[in-house]
Amino acid sequence: VKDWKTRLSYFLQNSSNAPKMKPKKAGKQRTYFRPSPEEAQLWSEAFDELLANKYGLAAFRAFLKSEFCEENIEFWLACEDFKKTKSPQKLTSKAKKIYNDFIEKEAPKEINIDFQTKNMIAQNLQEATHTCFSVAQKRVYSLMENNSYPRFLESEFYQELCKKTPITRMAQGT
Numbered sequence: 001v002k003d004w005k006t007r008l009s010y011f012l013q014n015s016s017n018a019p020k021m022k023p024k025k026a027g028k029q030r031t032y033f034r035p036s037p038e039e040a041q042l043w044s045e046a047f048d049e050l051l052a053n054k055y056g057l058a059a060f061r062a063f064l065k066s067e068f069c070e071e072n073i074e075f076w077l078a079c080e081d082f083k084k085t086k087s088p089q090k091l092t093s094k095a096k097k098i099y100n101d102f103i104e105k106e107a108p109k110e111i112n113i114d115f116q117t118k119n120m121i122a123q124n125l126q127e128a129t130h131t132c133f134s135v136a137q138k139r140v141y142s143l144m145e146n147n148s149y150p151r152f153l154e155s156e157f158y159q160e161l162c163k164k165t166p167i168t169r170m171a172q173g174t
């Protein structure tokens with residue numbers, strides 16, 4: 001427990017102290033900025049709000065890592081990237097990589113899905129389409145939304161992000 005708190009604290013410190021840099025390409029931000037408490041509080045309104053925010057996603061990912069289940073968000077992100085793939089050749093190679101990394105038995109980042117879904121994906125790989133992993137992605141999303149997300153919102157790390165920093169005044173000499 002102490003180890004993940006240390007990591008999250010380090011992540012938080014480095015994010016809030018990082019110099020603000022202009023992105024090199026539109027939409028490609030290289031540094032994360034500590035969100036305002038109001039922005040962080042928006043994440044509690046909907047799971048999609050959290051995932052749509054770069055810092056929120058990074059914070060949630062760090063939280064999942066502390067709970068030893070980061071394969072879920074990694075799989076979900078891989079599926080999001082997969083759905084944007086245009087080239088049929090790349091689609092097939094990405095599908096095989098996702099299958100090897102997350103789906104097959106004893107995969108290095110094996111996700112927890114049922115046998116029927118795994119079999120359906122294996123059959124779909126013969127002719128990979130953008131929807132090969134849709135059922136599995138929905139199940140993993142639901143698992144994160146219903147289990148990990150509520151725990152994240154209750155976590156000390158998230159609560160710290162939502163705290164308004166009090167403005168301290170220097171004591172005047174008496």
